[in-house]
Amino acid sequence: MQKSITSFFKPKDGLPGPEKSSVPEKTKSTENISKNKIKSEDVVEEPGNENKQPPLEATGAEKPADMPPSKITKMELNPEVTEGEGIEIYDPSLESYHPLKHAYWKAERVTPYLALARTFQVIEETSGRLKMIDILSNFFCSVMLVSPEDLVPCVYLSINQLAPAYEGLELGVAETTLMKAICKATGRNLAHIKSQTHLTGDLGIVAEQSRVSQRMMFRPKPLNVRGVFTKLKEIAKISGQAKMTLVYDVFVACRLSEARFFIRSLIGKLRIGIAEQSLLTALAIALVKRNHINDCKTNKVCDVYKDEIAETTLILKTTFCQCPNYDIIIPAILKYDIKELQERCPMHPGMPLRPMLAQPTKGVLEVLERFSGMHITCEWKYDGERAQIHLNELGEISIFSRNSENNTPKYPDLIARSKSFLKTDVQSYIIDSEIVAWDIERKQILPFQILSTRKRKNVDIEDIKVQVCVYIFDLLFINGVSLVTKPLSLRRKMLFEHFQEVEGQWKFATALDTNDMDEVQQFLEESIKGNCEGLMVKTLEEEATYEIAKRSRNWLKLKKDYLSNVGDSLDLVVIGGYKGKGRRTGTYGGFLLACYDTENEEYQSICKIGTGFTDDDLRLHSEFFNKHVTGSAKSYFRYDPSLEPDVWFEPVQVWEVKCADLSLSPIHRASIGIVDAERGISLRFPRFIRIRDDKSPENATDANQVAHMYKSQDQVRNNQKSSSLMDIESDFY
Template structure:
């Protein structure tokens, strides 16, 4: 009797207790583990799940769904053929023992996939797993470099997808290609693929704080008669891009198809990729360093001291890293850099990957300061300039040779669709028609056309982000230009600021209420700096940017440089007061903060109504020690529910409510009206309360009890005392008087 091969492709779902007993006896599991990372370590990490699994029962419906792993209408293979297929799967499981952390790692000898022509996804997942279990950053970079070196030498076509997967990207950041898969949808896919109960998947994720770990254990515990073909890096990367480009049920179907083929740690990192958090601690700068080290190792593969290449070739690694990072700063696109890296000598990389409009640069950033005295210490004897620091959105505006304009955010997000009005009036800022291409650095602020002044940042955030119709725009904007980085095919980032500014004034002009140059003052007098700072705050700005003009004055792409200092009002001890607020709720932490509270809900005290009114959520300003201490203390004061005298919006519901027993001193950048917080509601605005912008924890006020916390009337007074608010009120009153007169 002929049967469909589908029956052999379906996983054999057994009761969980049986699975756990037979887990280590499976014929498809390697008999030996890596000396560095034994399989029992994985079990230990997810032991809370395992304990729960022994209690869980798989529903018949779930089991049926989980069996549809692969569908194939071809004839049933003979028994010897099936044995051959299973043997092939076992052979592929050698990847579970892959260990790129070995001191004697050899890029060719340890690349077990060299005869396959494709890099297994399991090799990358194992690399991530080993990195996750490693503490030292240098060792983490070395591990990743070992893997990259093997890929460069054995399967170079897989280097580009390997790089993207290592930083959890699918394309350059400015292309905006995101996966957009909800965690709940992933839970459903995992439950369907493994036969587990959805409620159980949710509860374990809540307990562990990592859906990737839950997915891995659920997948490892599942026994199958036949496993799908092993995943490879190119295939997974292609599927992820496909998932990002589609929507609806088709997206989840693709997730399911890949997940059922995952083995061992592949499940963990595939799910984490979909969530958007790999949790391995490799940022972009570390990845670039790993690429540089891999390249040096590749060049010296025959050296008998290959295991100590990082020490032996330290200078060469430093030079290669600098070239690679500099290139990436001016050309942040791996689609261009990686092929050039593989084809040309490293010294040619910068010329092969030039800067050009349409591709955003990583912006130069400023160091915060504690006061004017620090500016004096840093820039003593130098020519400096002070610019108002505008409270808006950083914008890098590009015009390419084809006349196309692009607008990018500080994080290289493409915001072109958000500002069609800027594009429509962009020609007005050009002094001559000879300008064919440029890149300018600027700040976009909300602008009041009638009053001719800057509006608060919160107003700017109300603008639509996509599909913006010029005719329906309600929030007008003005662009404050402060730097010129590229003009007519020439990069200016290596020129001093004084020269860049001269060219800016030569080629561009102001248009009232639309395009302006940043308000600046060239001075070395600290008294003038202090006065200019006060003027900036009165002008609805955050403070000053202090920059060198001639010495050490290049545009340092992607760096937080001490050549730019940020003199901001909330950094200064003599500007603004801190608030003393009561902790009334806690939010469970994720990632590093799993098992403790990672954020808190704070409130001021309204003496008149005898209630605690929510004013902000806070998660910054804490050390790891602070978080542990706060969690330990507040866990002793957990309530079964919110007190009747807690006033808050339902959207702010924390994971735990606390007795109002502790007061924290908190600082912030600004106070603003809020539709969800309830502090001082009815005093300044009948429907909205007041919230803190960028709150950060300072210290515990043991000398105050909850009823001595900052009062609602004090909060209202602090809000109304802000120069920005006073200026808006003055302008509004003046307009009312003028209207009354006429």
């Protein structure tokens, strides 16, 4: 008979505490979760134990469940474990980690799901970005050498995806369904699971701790990565009771931290702070470690081969931008030299490229300074939805958003008339464009808000009320040939050769080629009259390639803003909420916003905002964000404790915000270290404009953009000039 719970948590001098860990200090979010441990409902008293301290589950006190794997004994890991079973202790954070020697599954050559779960656990308990990447690279390197067939599912599971983003394969499992599966497996009641989830803010932690109550006559076989990944894909493709059954089948086989991360995967919130750019960096480091396996005595390999790592990372990230599909990239990096990767993984229609982005600018003078002596073109900046339209060799049309979301079902009317704008025999293409709402009667562009009311799914052409027109501004691929390395002048010439305008349906972006700044200013005013946001200013010949996924200085965004001192709005991520008072009681009265630092992959606070909202706005925002509350701040949130909101949110929504100006701040952390070593940048008088559904949080205004906007302000520029003159005078005297 299985031993009772109490026999596995024997107290020493009162309630036990975890040993001192060698793993870096836990993040705040993990600390907060660990303070809310679950109380056991079924504690069994053993004879003779009446005078002993109760088990930790019974007291509600902390237990060492969140300790690093390297410091947890097999008794502490799981009450199911009995003496003599010899559970392997896996710790990819070791300084002396060796990809082969420490890969305890090398005999089976099938990666245990427990190894991946423990990697996630150690990453979650680590606060340093570089260390997190290094831990993941250690695990990836072991998989490459021992069980390379598992690398694709390991990579997808590490970013909580089942397939390329553009395929739109999502799990869609409701929390209630998962709670019922946990209840069925552990014998706990639903009310208890709900209350503990509300207390901890993390159903994954609740699931892991609830496993204490699970009783099985026969233990299922240990889970492996490939099997779990396959099951998750099955769960995503079915519905109803069958989904619940599959979830239960996997959950009952979970051991230790597997339960935590399996449930989190189903919810869609892995909570380990690894974004796509970090994952690609970890893959690159793992490739270099694999190539220098004999030097992997310590993690100093990253220092010795840093140039090779930098080159490998650049190649891998560039390739992913033109071919965002790990099912293609991973087999290629395992089989071929990294320098062949871009050739082996070319772009092709049907697979979205990451779009080229523009730098904001505040006026014509800045354009003149940047493009002095260059041939430039100005295009109207349309207030619509960025669209990358593809035609493949089979004649299939695909339409992707700037986030690589497949919007094809949203525009059946565009597909129906897609042949009308072909001028020649075109077999395949990829065009970059903007879709805008169109007034057929008045033949003019309508505001973005009108376009946003258009139905997104199950669209019937007969029921479409909001008509659209496509404004094409670039050609990236034609008849099997990539054009991204060609100058814009050539790409535009080929665009005009192969495509034609159709009134009210397909148009070329209104453009003006000029180096006269007076003409640029006049053209800007014309664009505003034409219901556009401003201009896109681009180079035609010099430095005029299409820079995939980069916010290039060769594309400048020139907008006529009512606050000319700033020059552009900012797209910021909502990370926290402050409870409203007075009229706003019952809703959030203010919010904490952040920009995104792409280099450190963290959200940096930039302002608190409470203006620009109607009462209906606040009600809708509150309803939305109440579904995305997290128990504590994420490890990748950077903020001053004085700003701590009443409630933290998952970073799930981007808002467009305008302000009076930008200033240095002792408490906000935006762009800290770029303009000032100790102070960040904040917004003065921020005002909410709209939700940016077309942008993901990682595509929000980044820290470098914020720094550029701050330095571009007249007041700052004038102060810098004054400081320079004072320095010159000081040197003179």
